[in-house]
Amino acid sequence: MPRATRGTQETNFCRIVLQRTGGPTPSRPRSNRSTTPGLASDARYAHAAATTWAPWEASVTIADMHALNADQIAYWNGMGGRKWTDRQERQDVILAPVSELLFARTAVEPGERVIDIGCGCGATTIELARRVGPKGSVVGIDVSVPMLARARERVLPDMPIEFVEADATVYRFPPARTDLLCSRFGVMFFAEPTLSFANMRTALRSGGRLIFACWRAPEENPWMTLPLKEVYKHAPTLPESGPQDPGPFSFANPDRVHGILDQAGFSAITLESVDLLIDLATGRGLDAAVATALEVGPASRALEGQSAESREHAATSIRAALALFQQGQAVPLAAAIWIVRANNR
Numbered sequence: 001m002p003r004a005t006r007g008t009q010e011t012n013f014c015r016i017v018l019q020r021t022g023g024p025t026p027s028r029p030r031s032n033r034s035t036t037p038g039l040a041s042d043a044r045y046a047h048a049a050a051t052t053w054a055p056w057e058a059s060v061t062i063a064d065m066h067a068l069n070a071d072q073i074a075y076w077n078g079m080g081g082r083k084w085t086d087r088q089e090r091q092d093v094i095l096a097p098v099s100e101l102l103f104a105r106t107a108v109e110p111g112e113r114v115i116d117i118g119c120g121c122g123a124t125t126i127e128l129a130r131r132v133g134p135k136g137s138v139v140g141i142d143v144s145v146p147m148l149a150r151a152r153e154r155v156l157p158d159m160p161i162e163f164v165e166a167d168a169t170v171y172r173f174p175p176a177r178t179d180l181l182c183s184r185f186g187v188m189f190f191a192e193p194t195l196s197f198a199n200m201r202t203a204l205r206s207g208g209r210l211i212f213a214c215w216r217a218p219e220e221n222p223w224m225t226l227p228l229k230e231v232y233k234h235a236p237t238l239p240e241s242g243p244q245d246p247g248p249f250s251f252a253n254p255d256r257v258h259g260i261l262d263q264a265g266f267s268a269i270t271l272e273s274v275d276l277l278i279d280l281a282t283g284r285g286l287d288a289a290v291a292t293a294l295e296v297g298p299a300s301r302a303l304e305g306q307s308a309e310s311r312e313h314a315a316t317s318i319r320a321a322l323a324l325f326q327q328g329q330a331v332p333l334a335a336a337i338w339i340v341r342a343n344n345r
Contacts, residue, residue, distance in 0.1 A: 065143075065167035068191030072246055073167065076144040079304070083296050085146045088121040093282040094292065095184065098337060099124060101274055102184055102213050103131070105339055111135040112179040115203055117168055117212070118142055118186015122151025122161075128182060129161045136160055141168055142186070169196040173203035183212035189246040197264035204344040210266060211341045214251035216273070220336035223278045224248070227293035230317035231302045234310045238302050248298075257340060266342035274339055277332040280322065289331035290319045 065073060075081075084091060092099075102124070108114065108131040116125040119140030129138045137160045142148050148163050155161050164171070169190055181200055190196040197210075204210070218225050241247055244256065251257050254271045261269045280289035293299045294315060303311050322331050 066169040072189045073143045081144040081146040085150045092123045114138045114180045116140040117183040120147045129159045178203040181210045188250045194263045208344040216336040217252040223333035227299035231299045231314045234313040267345045268343040272339040278335045279330045279332045281331040285329045
């Protein structure tokens with residue numbers, strides 16, 4: 001994902017810091033859990049062995065971040081976060097096949113302690129909480145204020161969930177207490193991923209597990225690249241980014257992923273190649289598929305700031321290209337991911 005412009009980054013980042021250090025925090029639903037930023041010590045959230053979480057570090061805010069992650073933090077608190085929040089329900093449906101694959105391979109046990117990295121609007125966090133049950137606990141961590149606000153709105157009373165606004169590269173995780181680190185497309189945006197994974201590993205107990213989904217190469221994911229190619233007929237190309245720059249395809253190279261995790265201290269590293277279909281229409285027809293391409297993803301980024309005429313022409317081209325894949329009310333396109341697993345040494 002190309003980085004936001006510098007002016008936008010600075011404006012958004014200043015807004016974030018002011019909100020966290022000098023202004024009110026986003027509202028959250030009332031519940032009978034502790035309001036401390038972290039997991040409550042209520043016995044309902046105890047581990048199966050009857051040990052409980054200590055409170056999470058309350059001193060860490062979004063201002064405590066790795067400097068090189070500032071661009072991504074700004075983007076996900078600006079236009080990027082707003083787009084995903086506005087489309088939360090549709091994005092959950094689009095990515096449901098990936099979530100099902102991830103959970104099928106996660107083997108979450110009742111009573112386990114889980115951290116959901118890059119939890120976004122909370123779909124995976126909520127499902128993890130359902131699986132660990134009342135004796136387990138799940139923490140969702142993300143840098144996006146709007147997405148976390150949506151996630152908190154979705155949590156039902158008594159769910160063993162806490163959401164934390166923080167940069168996982170520098171966040172001071174409670175050490176050696178977590179059974180599982182899990183992520184659906186939330187780990188490809190770190191500027192220094194080895195450092196990020198080494199820090200996240202500190203949260204895992206001995207023998208704890210890591211599992212995440214990430215995208216394979218762009219050419220294997222036409223559900224994203226086909227609309228972008230059509231947009232490029234009517235709009236300037238996005239600034240070229242390197243294969244290791246933070247973005248959706250930064251973990252496409254399996255050797256790089258293996259090296260990052262190995263250097264971060266993980267063992268038993270495996271990458272499973274999975275091919276699937278993603279329905280851009282979410283079962284609602286061709287118009288919905290075109291709207292998806294125009295509202296999120298790289299095609300949407302390429303059209304930012306373009307004229308209404310350019311956007312109209314791009315939409316026409318995208319519609320013609322996607323029509324070739326239409327099957328009734330669905331518009332399925334190929335997608336390709338890695339399911340990555342590893343253990344704490």
